[in-house]
Amino acid sequence: MFSLRDRNLAREIISNLKEKDLSLNFMHVCGTHQDTLMKHGLDVLFKECGVNIIQGPGCPVCVTTPREIEEMILLAREGKTVATFGDMIQVPGEKQSLRDLRGEGCDIRTVYGIEDAVDIARREEDREVVFMAVGFETTAPSTASVVQQHPPENFSILCCHRTIPEALDAILSMGEIRLDGLIDPGHVSTIIGVKPYKFLTEKYGIPQVIAGFEPLDLIMAVWLLVKQIEKDKPKVENEYTRAVKEEGNIVAQKLLKEVFTSTDIKWRGFPVIPESGLILRDRHQEYDARRKYEDILSKLSGKTFREPPGCRCGELLRGLIEPQECPLFGKICTPSHPVGPCMVSVEGSCNITFKYSKRKIE
Amino acid sequence: MCLAVPGKIIDINEDKQHATVDYGDGIKRTVNISLVDAKIGTYVLVHAGFAIQTVDPKEAEETLELFREMIREEGG
Ligand code: SF4
Ligand code: SF4
Numbered sequence: 001m002f003s004l005r006d007r008n009l010a011r012e013i014i015s016n017l018k019e020k021d022l023s024l025n026f027m028h029v030c031g032t033h034q035d036t037l038m039k040h041g042l043d044v045l046f047k048e049c050g051v052n053i054i055q056g057p058g059c060p061v062c063v064t065t066p067r068e069i070e071e072m073i074l075l076a077r078e079g080k081t082v083a084t085f086g087d088m089i090q091v092p093g094e095k096q097s098l099r100d101l102r103g104e105g106c107d108i109r110t111v112y113g114i115e116d117a118v119d120i121a122r123r124e125e126d127r128e129v130v131f132m133a134v135g136f137e138t139t140a141p142s143t144a145s146v147v148q149q150h151p152p153e154n155f156s157i158l159c160c161h162r163t164i165p166e167a168l169d170a171i172l173s174m175g176e177i178r179l180d181g182l183i184d185p186g187h188v189s190t191i192i193g194v195k196p197y198k199f200l201t202e203k204y205g206i207p208q209v210i211a212g213f214e215p216l217d218l219i220m221a222v223w224l225l226v227k228q229i230e231k232d233k234p235k236v237e238n239e240y241t242r243a244v245k246e247e248g249n250i251v252a253q254k255l256l257k258e259v260f261t262s263t264d265i266k267w268r269g270f271p272v273i274p275e276s277g278l279i280l281r282d283r284h285q286e287y288d289a290r291r292k293y294e295d296i297l298s299k300l301s302g303k304t305f306r307e308p309p310g311c312r313c314g315e316l317l318r319g320l321i322e323p324q325e326c327p328l329f330g331k332i333c334t335p336s337h338p339v340g341p342c343m344v345s346v347e348g349s350c351n352i353t354f355k356y357s358k359r360k361i362e
Numbered sequence: 363m364c365l366a367v368p369g370k371i372i373d374i375n376e377d378k379q380h381a382t383v384d385y386g387d388g389i390k391r392t393v394n395i396s397l398v399d400a401k402i403g404t405y406v407l408v409h410a411g412f413a414i415q416t417v418d419p420k421e422a423e424e425t426l427e428l429f430r431e432m433i434r435e436e437g438g
Contacts, residue, residue: 003422004422004425004426006426006429006430009426009429009430009433012433013433016433016436032365085410112410112411113410113411113412114410114411115394115411116411135410138366138409138410138414139409139410141397141412141414142394142397142409142410142411142412145394145396145397145412187366187407187409187414190366190407190414190415191414191415216429220429223433239425241421241425242417242418242419242421242422242425243407243415243417244415245415249397249398249414249415251396251397251398251399252397252414255397
C-alpha cells in the first residue's frame, strides 16, 4: 500500500542512467538505505552505471562513542538498572559489552523504546533506571516527549542523541572524499523536513535528495541527483513525499526545542562536531543521568578510550573504506563475535555487508 | 535499532496519548501518538514506540505517476 513498485519504470531509469557514462560518488547516511541497496543488489547495479554509493555516519549505534558506552557500563556496575535498545547492548566497550555484564549480575534491560524504560521505573520503584538515549532526530522526539510527561524520580536519561545536518556539514568540510551528491535520510526528514539541509547546498553547492526506503525510491533519488548535476542546479529535493512533509513534524520540532539544547559532541570516527549533539536543558536536569550521577561518572573524567584494536569503523563511518577492506571483516569480526559497532548493529555497514555477502554464496 | 514501520490506527486509548496500531498480519501494538494528529483509520509511521508522522496511502500512487511522467519527458 505504501510500497512504491513499478519494475518497468525501475528498469527504464537504470538503462537511462547506464547510457550516461557517469562517474559519481553519492553518500547516504542511513542504515535502512544501506539495507535496501544491498538486499536488492542495487549497489552493483549503480556501480555498473558509474555511480558509487557510500554509507556515511548513518547508524546511531555505530556513531556512539566508546566513552558513552563506558559511562553506561560504569553505571550498571554501580548497581543501576540500565535500559537501552538491543543493538546498543552488544557494542563492545574497552573490555566488555553491556550484555557481557549480565553475566556479572548487572541489571541490563533491552527495550523497544523509552516508554518501556519508564514503565520499568514505575513498576520497580526501588530500582534506579537509566535509559541510554541514542538516535538521531527520528528518535529524539520520543525522549523529549517522555521528559515533558514527568517520569518518576527513579528514572533518568544518559543523552546520546545526535543530529544529522551538522554531521553532513562535518563530512563535507573535511573533504576527505569527493562527494557529488547526498541522499538524505527519509525518517530523520519526517521530523526535520526539508529546510535544515538547505545550508549544505548553499555552502558546498552539493545536490541533495531526501529518499524513502524502497528500491524505486533509491533509483529515483539517484536519477534526480544526476539530473541536478546535468542541469548544474543543485538544490534539496524531496522524493519521499508520502512521509516527508516540507515543514516536517512541527509538534516534534517544538518539543525538541523545549527539552534539548545543542552541544558540541564527538562522533565515533570523527573529531568533535560542533552543535551536533542534544543535551537536556537545565530545567530538566533532574532527569539528566550525567548530573544525577556526577560523582560516579567523574571516575571517567580525563580518561581516553581507544577504539577496539584493529577495527576500522572510524574510516568506514567517514566513507573512506568498504567493510571488506577491514582485515578483521568476516574472519575475526562477525555478527556473532563483533569487534566493532558496525558489525553489531543491523544498520551497521559491516553487519549488512556480512549478511548479504553470505546470501550470495548460498 | 530505528526502523520506522507503517501501520493503521484502529483504536485510541482513553488517555488520548496512545493508540492501537495494526501493522497487518495480525500484529498490533500500543503506540504513543502525541507527536501526530491522528484519528482512527489514519496511517502512521512508527519508530521506537512513537508515531513520528502520518502517511497518506494515496500519495504512493501519485508519486509513481509523477516519476513516470518525468521519465517520459526525458524521452526514455
Ligand atoms: S534513524 Fe532513520 S534515517 Fe537514521 S539510520 Fe535509522 S532508519 Fe535510517
Ligand atoms: S569488520 Fe569489524 S572490526 Fe572491521 S570495521 Fe567492521 S566492525 Fe570494525
